[in-house]
Amino acid sequence: MADTSSRRPRRRAKQPTIAEVAREAGVSAITVSRVLNTPESVRETTRRRVEAAIETVGYVPNRLAGSLASAQSRFIAVIVPSLSNIVFTEVIQGLQATFEARGYQILLGNTDYDLQREDQLVSTFLGWSPAALVITGLRHSEACGRRLRQWEGPIVEIMELGTAIDLNVGLDHLKAGRCMAGHLRERGYRRVVYVGAQMARDYRARLRYEGHCEVLAAAGLEAPLLDMDQLGQFETGARALDQVLATHPEAEAIHFANDDLATGALLHANRLGIAVPQRIAIAGFNGLAIGQHVTPRLTSIASPRERIGRRAAQAVLARLDGEAAVDGPLDVGFTLMAGEST
Amino acid sequence: MADTSSRRPRRRAKQPTIAEVAREAGVSAITVSRVLNTPESVRETTRRRVEAAIETVGYVPNRLAGSLASAQSRFIAVIVPSLSNIVFTEVIQGLQATFEARGYQILLGNTDYDLQREDQLVSTFLGWSPAALVITGLRHSEACGRRLRQWEGPIVEIMELGTAIDLNVGLDHLKAGRCMAGHLRERGYRRVVYVGAQMARDYRARLRYEGHCEVLAAAGLEAPLLDMDQLGQFETGARALDQVLATHPEAEAIHFANDDLATGALLHANRLGIAVPQRIAIAGFNGLAIGQHVTPRLTSIASPRERIGRRAAQAVLARLDGEAAVDGPLDVGFTLMAGEST
DNA sequence: CGGTTCAATGTTAGCGCTAACATCCATTGT
DNA sequence: ACAATGGATGTTAGCGCTAACATTGAACCG
Incomplete structure (x- = not known):
């Protein structure tokens, strides 16, 4: 079955140019160009003639040439x-x-x-x-x-x-980090772990963490950080929850760097029968749609993307x-x- | 504060061209072009000289011109x-x-x-x-x-x-639709509703529905369709579940056109305390990651996107x-x- | 030692379009 | 009636690059 020849011909079937249109319409090239770019500068009858010609020859403007010539x-x-x-x-x-x-x-x-x-x-x-x-x-x-x-x-x-x-x-990511940390403080959480993924690369998450730290420090609290080295996805969030429960059993809340992580953790908690927020509270960042459909609904910060x-x-x-x-x-x-x- | 002038100058600060590089390197323009496009066709010493010149003048090739000239x-x-x-x-x-x-x-x-x-x-x-x-x-x-x-x-x-x-x-979407319908039949479901969103536009979903119909028809079963007119998102899935429960109370399973709808429905069922799959089974299409993190895990067809x-x-x-x-x-x-x- | 070869480099002529200026001609004012 | 005006259209000259052909000169041959 395998035919080795290309299935389509490769003739450089020259597309019609502005010159062909001009000839067809009986005007000069620049007039065609004007019809295309500044139609109001061409008389209506001429314009119509040119438009008809464009249709007839099946002209498609070459934007490379246009951009080169006009430098934009x-x-x-x-x-x-x-x-x-x-x-x-x-x-x-x-x-x-x-x-x-x-x-x-x-x-x-x-x-x-x-x-x-x-x-x-x-x-x-x-x-x-x-x-x-x-x-x-x-x-x-x-x-x-x-x-x-x-x-x-x-x-x-x-x-x-x-x-x-x-x-x-x-x-302002710093402010956003502060905002969420402030919210967690208001709700009375004292032991809060911040969890990010590949934070070395994602410095906006680092900024939010900084804001988070400021608020906790102001309250005389520590701000432990867990930086997962996998991508920030559901699975990573689930693993992060396990890790936090194991290494910070006293933690009351987790402030996740984003909603993917947070949602992964929340769904994992559901699976394990861990009560959220009673056993551990979970917060995210971004305000993704999914967060509003899980139970309990995810606390997050909506970024107007x-x-x-x-x-x-x-x-x-x-x-x-x-x-x-x-x-x-x-x-x-x-x-x-x-x-x-x- | 508001300065009305543009913050950046708009001098058409001509980028250096291939000609400048050529002058700097003491070669002709085409040689510079060759260094850029077919370096193996230029002698090593020349190449190095040209490369140095490119660096010195800060040359960035103008791809518009190149593409126009080479027609690719x-x-x-x-x-x-x-x-x-x-x-x-x-x-x-x-x-x-x-x-x-x-x-x-x-x-x-x-x-x-x-x-x-x-x-x-x-x-x-x-x-x-x-x-x-x-x-x-x-x-x-x-x-x-x-x-x-x-x-x-x-x-x-x-x-x-x-x-x-x-x-x-x-x-093959027809086959995929058949596959899922077959799976539902195997699990013993007889009353299955197919739910899509804006199916008039999404004809791949229509193809899957066709496959679905074939299988049910072969078993002498009906294949009711519910076409939601909102976008195919979580919220729509949740509403679709409500609608199916209201209008097809006898339904045993829902075959959703995609995982967004299915996940929305599944999470909604969780919220309402409706047992999945006991009261109603839910299946989707695409095999999105989220489906593997909800409880119960979503039955779906993974498309290798x-x-x-x-x-x-x-x-x-x-x-x-x-x-x-x-x-x-x-x-x-x-x-x-x-x-x-x- | 003249002729052949071939790799390296150069020259010329556009690619298709538009900016800038030039021209034309119908209209207007005095 | 004629210059001044200005809208509509045309002419010319590139934009920056590369294809295609031309040239150069060193290596090699009988």
Whole structure:
């Protein structure tokens, strides 16, 4: 059966160009270009003729050529640390929705939390002359920071707040950590373990831990940390619960770095018949949907992920439209969602 | 505080071009191009000199120009129906990992299950002369199908199996529907309701339902369908459970179109104190991680999502490398995961 | 020692489009 | 009636790079 020949012909079947359309419509190439880019500058009758010609020859504009000639493209480079984390896919959705509505396409890169890869991606992407760059976090390798500062287009750093290269949309993770720790203190928990996963890479989780520590220290309490070295998934959360129960039997609550871990732990507790929050309270971060469907409902902090994407996109679009620049970071805030798990 | 001027200068600070590098290295432009693209065709000493020059002037290749000149780009257009569904983000991850390792970038589009939008996206993307196109599903609008067939690059249609335009990687949804229905029959369930969400759009779910129907019909049983008109999320699953219990009180099992719905229903049953599977059995589709962490574990069919992405990418790369064409669709299969929920 | 070969490098001519300027011609005001 | 105006369209010259062909010169041969 296996035919070795390619199933499709590989003739470089030249797509029709703007010149063919022009000939067909009896106008010059630039008029076709105008119909495509600034239709209001072409007389209605001419425009219609050109549009008909486009239809007839089946013309699809070559954006590479267009972008090269005009030195501006219609895509947005987006760099995230991970795609397996639903958090980032929700941000991407927000970006997508806003950008696509305005005719921009998303060029997606994934660093796997590796700053070296980040630099490489930035470099590659800048070669595509994107209209703008959306990048996760404020910390970059030195080389990458230089590259970014040198580039002249809009850059948004998202997820966290601070001193940005250009635009900044995010939330204050330190404050979020404080908020949850404060909530746990209010509920009367004194022995609280913070559990993260691969925190060496995820420094936003480290920031939240710092906030957590501040609050506990202020109350004269210790803030033990358990850093799991697996990925932050359900399974890891379950194992973390086992580990905390074994090594910190006196613990009254666990503050997880994210909802995946927390949910994994909570479901594991359900399985083992461990009462939450009576035996041990559980809190997470992100406010994922699943947290509201487990029993007891998970206490968490909702991060407005899609909103981050939307606001970031809006900030970029405003800049591209030449509107007055946004000044300073945009804080999208967060919301404490107190469930029954604490 | 608010300064109205843009925070960054907008000088078109011309990036250095290949010509500058050439001057710096004392060679011609094409030699620089060769160092970049076919380094083995340049003498070592020259290469080193050019590499040093690239470093000195801080050259970043302009891929738009390169792609235009060579009529081939290094990106892959990927079109999925949704980003909110974790299924597709996992596929994208598989694609990403494989393509990025080979220096290809992903241009991402989202149709929201709208064939019109799909056509529009295809048209836009083809204008970028991508190296290949990855598109979800086998059904496209007529115009879109024409466009695709006309295009000369590799196209992979993913997720389902059948008569494809070019390459095809997926699984047989009809068979999957039969498989799960068969499993439910084996466990002795006779009154089984199939629950989907927005099935008018999600025809892969419809295919599974068809398979489901076949099996039940063969046993002389009815196959009632409940099509929820909300998105397929946890909440919808919970509501669907309520509805089934109210309108089909005799139902012994529910076959959900996906794990989100099924998990939502299962957790809702937990909340209400409804015994699963004693009072009602629950089955899903996709084999998401969450299903293995709820109690009872969810019976589902694991679709190898990341694998679909990887295999699709491999097929494309093989084609781009000019290797013998894969013949016929590639079936990635599926696995029945029997949990305690049935 | 002239001729052949071949690896390394250079020259030329676009890729398809758009910016910038040029031209044309119908309208307007005086 | 004629200059001034301005909207519609055209001409020219690249954008930065690479394909294709051209050239160079060192190594090798009979």
